[in-house]
Amino acid sequence: MNPMIKAIKTAQRAAGIDQVCHVKNVKQISGGLTNSCTGLTQNQQRALLKRYQQMVPKQELPKQLKLIYSLWGQLARAGKVKQDSKQACDAFCEKFCDGKRLYNAEGHWQAVTEILKQWLNRKETNHA
Template identity: 80%
Template sequence: MNPMIKAIKAAQRAAGIDQVCHVKNVKQISGGLTNSCTGLTKNQQKALLRRYQYMAPKYEMPKQLKLIYSLWGQLASAGKVEKDSKQACDAFCEKYCNGLRLYKAESHWSAIIEILKQWLHRGGPDHA
């Protein structure tokens, strides 16, 4: 996938823009000529990316959440999880958050940190 398209899609997710709104944005940027960001010119793609970046929330990730992602990365480096990504970490943590998305389950963060620390200190690979 084109790096600019990847950046647009990442910014779209970060801004919480659903596919219907995304298509409307693409149509607006292109003057109605296309409904896909691959059909946009380079300048139009840049304009769409800037729009989405502007729409994304501007906040610092809480320290506990940073620690959770850091511990997950350490588990990956130690060979205890297969995939070092926020999505993989989120999917694992949802089991301990009663199905809530990790960033919405602040009351569970301390317990998850302890679970990940204990897992990290156990010996040998143990893939999730």
């Protein structure tokens, strides 16, 4: 399957667009010339993909995850971690989540939050 068609179909499913509405969208984009995305020009396919991507509902991060990422950012600003990114935070937190991705380890979020809070509040001692 053409990668663009595959992307359109994936976006269609993600946006919850049924086949009847999909055909209507294709007809509208093509000016009534076709009812299949394979009959669209590349520009029309891109326009359809963009339309579907804009219709996909945005998922809000759970409050506990927002707090974890916020604490990580505070650690970075305090110079206690090198990289202020979600990826760096996720990589660090996997150690405390039995190897699970942070997003999929809801049962560990409270413990991770406490670890990050303690780290943030820890005073660095100079052993020189």
